[in-house]
Amino acid sequence: xxxxxxxxxxxxxxxxxxxxxxxxxxxxxxxxxxxxxxxxxxxxxxxxxxxxxxxxxxxxxxxxxxxxxxxxxxxxxxxxxxxxxxxxxxxxxxxxxxxxxxxxxxxxxxxxxxxxxxxxxxxxxxxxxxxxxxxxxxxxxxxxxxxxxxxxxxxxxxxxxxxxxxxxxxxxxxxxxxxxxxxxxxxxxxxxxxxxxxxxxxxxxxxxxxxxxxxxxxxxxxxxxxxxxxxxxxxxxxxxxxxxxxxxxxxxxxxxxxxxxxxxxxxxxxxxxxxxxxxxxxxxxxxxxxxxxxxxxxxxxxxxxxxxxxxxxxxxxxxxxxxxxxxxxxxxxxxxxxxxxxxxxxxxxxxxxxxxxxxxxxxxxxxxxxxxxxxxxxxxxxxxxxxxxxxxxxxxxxxxxxxxxxxxxxxxxxxxxxxxxxxxxxxxxxxxxxxxxxxxxxxxxxxxxxxxxxxxxxxxxxxxxxxxxxxxxxxxxxxxxxxxxxxxxxxxxxxxxxxxxxxxxxxxxxxxxxxxxxxxxxxxxxxxxxxxxxxxxxxxxxxxxxxxxxxxxxxxxxxxxxxxxxxxxxxxxxxxxxxxxxxxxxxxxxxxxxxxxxxxxxxxxxxxxxxxxxxxxxxxxxxxxxxxxxxxxxxxxxxxxxxxxxxxxxxxxxxxxxxxxxxxxxxxxxxxxxxxxxxxxxxxxxxxxxxxxxxxxxxxxxxxx
Numbered sequence: 158x159x160x161x162x163x164x165x166x167x168x169x170x171x172x173x174x175x176x177x178x179x180x181x182x183x184x185x186x187x188x189x190x191x192x193x194x195x196x197x198x199x200x201x202x203x204x205x206x207x208x209x210x211x212x213x214x215x216x217x218x219x220x221x222x223x224x225x226x227x228x229x230x231x232x233x234x235x236x237x238x239x240x241x242x243x244x245x246x247x248x249x250x251x252x253x254x255x256x257x258x259x260x261x262x263x264x265x266x267x268x269x270x271x272x273x274x275x276x277x278x279x280x281x282x283x284x285x286x287x288x289x290x291x292x293x294x295x296x297x298x299x300x301x302x303x304x305x306x307x308x309x310x311x312x313x314x315x316x317x318x319x320x321x322x323x324x325x326x327x328x329x330x331x332x333x334x335x336x337x338x339x340x341x342x343x344x345x346x347x348x349x350x351x352x353x354x355x356x357x358x359x360x361x362x363x364x365x366x367x368x369x370x371x372x373x374x375x376x377x378x379x380x381x382x383x384x385x386x387x388x389x390x391x392x393x394x395x396x397x398x399x400x401x402x403x404x405x406x407x408x409x410x411x412x413x414x415x416x417x418x419x420x421x422x423x424x425x426x427x428x429x430x431x432x433x434x435x436x437x438x439x440x441x442x443x444x445x446x447x448x449x450x451x452x453x454x455x456x457x458x459x460x461x462x463x464x465x466x467x468x469x470x471x472x473x474x475x476x477x478x479x480x481x482x483x484x485x486x487x488x489x490x491x492x493x494x495x496x497x498x499x500x501x502x503x504x505x506x507x508x509x510x511x512x513x514x515x516x517x518x519x520x521x522x523x524x525x526x527x528x529x530x531x532x533x534x535x536x537x538x539x540x541x542x543x544x545x546x547x548x549x550x551x552x553x554x555x556x557x558x559x560x561x562x563x564x565x566x567x568x569x570x571x572x573x574x575x576x577x578x579x580x581x582x583x584x585x586x587x588x589x590x591x592x593x594x595x596x597x598x599x600x601x602x603x604x605x606x607x608x609x610x611x612x613x614x615x616x617x618x619x620x621x622x623x624x625x626x627x628x629x630x631x632x633x634x635x636x637x638x639x640x641x642x643x644x645x646x647x648x649x650x651x652x653x654x655x656x657x658x659x660x661x662x663x664x665x666x667x668x669x670x671x672x673x674x675x676x677x678x679x680x681x682x683x684x685x686x687x688x689x690x691x692x693x694x695x696x697x698x699x700x701x702x703x704x705x706x707x708x709x710x711x712x713x714x715x716x717x718x719x720x721x722x723x724x725x726x727x728x729x730x731x732x733x734x735x736x737x738x739x740x741x742x743x744x745x746x747x748x749x750x751x752x753x754x755x756x757x758x759x760x761x762x763x764x765x766x767x768x769x770x771x772x773x774x775x776x777x778x779x780x781x782x783x784x785x786x787x788x789x790x791x792x793x794x795x796x797x798x799x800x801x802x803x804x805x806x807x808x809x810x811x812x813x814x815x816x817x818x819x820x821x822x823x824x825x826x827x828x829x830x831x832x833x834x835x836x837x838x839x840x841x842x843x844x845x846x847x848x849x850x851x852x853x854x855x856x857x858x859x860x861x862x
Contacts, residue, residue, distance in 0.1 A: 160188040161195060162213070168206040169355050170199055171348065175213035181220040182212055184268040184302075186239065193246045196253070207256040207355035210276060211348050216286045218261045219269025224296075224444055230435050237432035240301040243268070244424050247275040247303050256358035260351035262344050265289045271302035274311060278364055279337070280351045282344040283329045285520055289337060292324035294404045296447060297440030297812060301431035305411035306423040312336050313369065314377045314416060318390055321412075322405050330519035336367045380417065387413050399681045401812055404434055438822060442814035446804060449797045450611075453639050458627030463573070465632055466490060469545040471562055473497070473535070476579055477551035478504035479607025482511060483636040485532040492534050492541040501535040508533065511608060539569040547632060549601055551579040554702055559583065560591050567593050575625050577601040581699075582652045582706045585645045586618045596622045599629050602649060603638075604806055605695075612805035613638035618645045639805055641798040643787075647710045648703065650787050650799065651806040654816070656707050656718075657779040657842065659700060662688035663721040665772065671764040672739050672751050678772045683810025688776065693738035697722050698731045716842045724758055775839070777819075778832055780809075782846055784816040788859075789848035796859040817859040825853045 162173040172195065176182045199205055212218045230236050250257060250272070259265075259273040262282040270289050273279050281287050291300045291308065299305060300321065309317035312335050320327065332338045342350035369377070376382040387409060394405040407430040415423020434440050456462060466489065470481050473495035481493045481504065495501050512529055515521040534541060542548070548566050552558055559578060566576055576598050578588055589598035600616025613633040617626050626642060633640040643650045665675055666689075676687020692700050701722035708718055725731075725738070730752065732738035740749040756762050784803065787793045793802075800815020813819045820828050829850065835843035852859065 158187070160185075160191050163195065163198075165205070166352065168204060169209060169352055170202075170205045170207070171209045171211055171352075173211055173213050174219060180214065181217045181264070182214055182269070183220055183223045184243075184272075185223040185226060186242070189242060189246055193249070196246070196249050200254070205255065206359055207258065208253065209258050209260055209348060209351040209355060210272065211260040211351065212263065214263065216263040218259075218263050218265040218287075219272055220264045221267030221269055221292075224447065227298075227435060228441070228444055233436070234432060236301070236435035237428045240428035240431045243271075243302040244428065247271065250275040251277075251307075253277075256355045258351040258354045258358070260347045261289070261338065262287055262347050267291060267293055267300065268302050271300055271304045271307070274304060274307040278339050278351075278354050278358060280340045280342055280347055280354055281329050281332060281338040282347045283341040284344045285328060285522065285525070286344075287329050289327045289332050290324060291321050294322060294402075294408065295324040295443065297402065297404050297437060297443040298434050299404055299408045299411060299427065299431055301427060303424060303427070305408060305427050306415045306420050309412050309416060310420075312367075313373055314383070314386060314412060315373065318409070318412065321408050322390075322394065326520075328519040334367065339364045377416075383413070383416060399683070401681075401683050401810065402439060403437060404439070407434055439812040442812055442818055442822070445818065446800065446811055446814055449801050450639050450805070453641070453801065454634060456627060456630050456634055458623060458630060461624045461627040462631045463546070463624055463628050465546040465628060467492065467545045468632070469494065469542045469548040469566075469570070470551060471495075471548065471566070472551040472553075473500040473504035474551065475507075476603060476605060476607060478507050479605065480549055480551060480579065480603055481533055482508045482529075482608050483638075484632075485529045486512075487635045487637065488532075489632075489635070490532050490534075492536055492545060494536050494539065494542075496537060498537060501537070505530075505533070505535060539565070542566070542569045543571065545570060545574060547575045547577060547628070549577045549579055551603075554580060554583065554699070556583050556587060559588055563588060563592055563598070573597075575599060575628060577629060579603050582648045582703045584647055585616050586620075589618055589620065595620045597625050599625050600645070600649065601629055601633070602651070604651075610806070611637075611639050612651070612802060613640045614649055614651055614802060614806065615640055615642045616645050616649050617642060639801060641802045642794060643798065643802075644792050644794070646790065646792050648707050650784075650792055651802050652703055653707065653710070653787060653792070654780050654783040654803065655807050656703060657711075657783050658776050659688050659692060660704070660718050661775050661779050661842075662692075663719045665767060665775070666755075667719060667721060667759050668767070669760045669763070669765045670772075671766055672755070674764075674766050675772055678769050679776060681769070682773045682777060683813060685808040689739040692722070693732040693740055693742075696732045696734060697738055698726045701726050711842075714841065714844070716840075721759065725755065728754065728758070730755065774831055775835060778828065778835065779842060781816040781820060781828065782832060782843065782849070785820075785846040785849050788817075789846050820849070821858040821860055825849060825858065829853045 158177055160176055164171040174182045257276045258278045259276040260280050263286050265273050270291055291304050293300050316335055329341050333341050376386045390409055411427045414426045468484050468489050469492045470477050471494050473493055481491045485491050512526040516523055516526050550562050552562055563576055578600050581602055585600040589595040592598050599621050602614035604610035604612055615629050630640050672689045676689050679687045704718050730737050733742050736742045739755055741752045742749050784799050793799045796817035800817050803809035803815050804811050809815055829845050832843050832845040
């Protein structure tokens with residue numbers, strides 16, 4: 158199997174990368190071996206004046222490494238050997254005696270960018286499809302092909318750390334400004350521009366590098382400045398990761414060693430750290446999660462999808478405008494309806510501002526922004542709904558209102574139009590009960606803010622037709638969402654498992670718990686925000702409504718929810734949107750401090766700090782147990798759906814893999830025993846799900862090992 162093709166054009170060798178049978182190029186041990194042999198050939202040819210690296214794939218340079226190889230590496234030293242092999246080949250490329258130019262169009266990610274960094278010059282297309290990044294940190298890893306050494310030397314330590322510690326994407330114009338690429342060209346001329354660059358380099362021209370500012374020189378060019386820089390970076394990483402992710406600290410070590418002791422020492426530390434990280438539980442969980450998310454980019458019901466060209470969206474509030482934005486961005490025509498012209502105008506402004514930010518970030522071109530906006534038609538009636546293929550309602554969370562809207566929509570739309578409800582808790586079956594076409598009613602539960610939150614929870618009833626599910630899934634994929642399909646029931650999956658966690662936090666508050674302390678302890682476990690901050694962001698009134706919807710479900714198991722949120726709403730405390738919730742929000746930046754009135758409602762100013770382990774066990778295990786109940790009750794179709802939904806929808810710590818991988822990692826018996834202990838202390842809300850007890854009896858895990 159060949160991964161490359163060599164073409165000689167006017168004395169310049171074009172090395173075409175084309176991974177067979179794949180839509181993208183990825184780095185594998187076989188490709189590295191083939192590349193090494195090609196360098197042998199090219200070094201010995203006197204008729205080759207230079208080399209251009211280019212891709213045969215339409216929108217992809219190299220998308221990174223073959224992660225299947227990584228998952229098989231369990232023995233110490235395996236990953237170190239792989240990293241050293243990559244170093245040897247890329248060092249040869251960097252030392253090649255004639256110019257080597259990368260022609261980059263599309264994604265140059267991870268090892269793909271490391272290949273480009275080893276080249277002498279980089280030409281990139283000015284198309285938004287071109288994106289450059291070292292995202293290994295998101296997989297619990299570090300760049301293992303020399304990236305920790307070459308990137309800081311090319312663009313400076315601070316910029317390099319910003320890229321590697323966040324895994325952020327860099328788009329073409331930004332890449333040019335920071336010196337990550339040397340030249341931009343239109344997509345169809347990138348290879349020709351790279352050929353011209355080889356000739357220029359042979360004539361003695363040198364790549365231009367951005368000038369360093371005085372501040373940059375002070376911090377990066379002398380040992381004392383670098384020491385301060387790395388000290389501050391470590392403090393920032395410790396604050397942001399709460400010590401849960403080892404990869405950022407290993408990246409800092411590689412860069413610091415390389416910049417103080419030289420590239421050879423830096424590469425050796427990089428290979429060692431790469432090997433150590435590869436065997437961490439965080440890395441294994443993150444790579445498995447990556448595969449699970451990636452697998453959902455393909456629609457399992459693709460053969461039943463019906464085309465959707467135009468969608469109608471009801472409600473121009475925050476959710477409706479967000480759904481309109483992602484729909485129009487994906488190429489769909491959108492009819493956005495609201496009874497209020499003011500709401501429509503506000504939605505148009507919000508969408509324009511969001512897209513314009515992407516233009517300023519060079520992720521979109523101005524004409525692309527305008528194209529997207531032109532696809533959205535605001536209306537105050539049902540004009541144009543006779544031609545929509547899918548209607549997504551995003552009106553207030555009230556069953557009777559949603560039923561009324563559904564009845565109106567069915568009168569205005571065609572026989573094949575799908576009706577989707579963006580509800581977070583109301584059972585779809587209750588909504589579909591009044592429908593004349595109940596088989597075409599489905600739930601499409603988006604998460605706020607819609608343009609940023611990656612999950613779409615598709616909710617089906619026993620009557621929902623397979624083609625309806627398939628089409629809703631395809632629309633979600635087109636919108637850039639990761640989809641999970643769940644069966645209908647109060648709260649579906651994500652809302653249902655979040656509710657017990659929030660309820661437990663409120664019970665801790667009623668026991669005298671300290672709000673910021675509980676939030677901090679849950680962040681230490683790995684959640685992006687604590688439960689009280691989350692309730693403020695979502696809206697305490699929304700939480701109270703969800704609690705009422707879910708109350709009958711939990712009552713069947715003898716569990717009664719606290720009425721704490723109802724008390725807060727009665728006092729006018731609805732969260733951040735009103736400036737008062739568990740916290741008080743002040744100033745434009747939303748500076749926050751604890752709302753003392755909340756403490757007066759629940760036990761007074763004197764607060765206590767529950768043990769860290771108790772807080773984490775109570776809040777996490779009540780969520781995990783409910784996730785198992787969802788699988789047991791048939792709401793979830795698989796444990797992997799539960800893991801993806803909890804991580805992408807609720808912020809369950811990614812490095813723990815999701816509720817079901819967390820149980821497998823901790824051991825089912827250990828989780829069962831902890832729940833039993835909590836049940837004895839706090840009551841039957843901690844009674845272990847029967848499915849968990851069954852798994853323990855059989856010695857089974859939720860996932861295959």
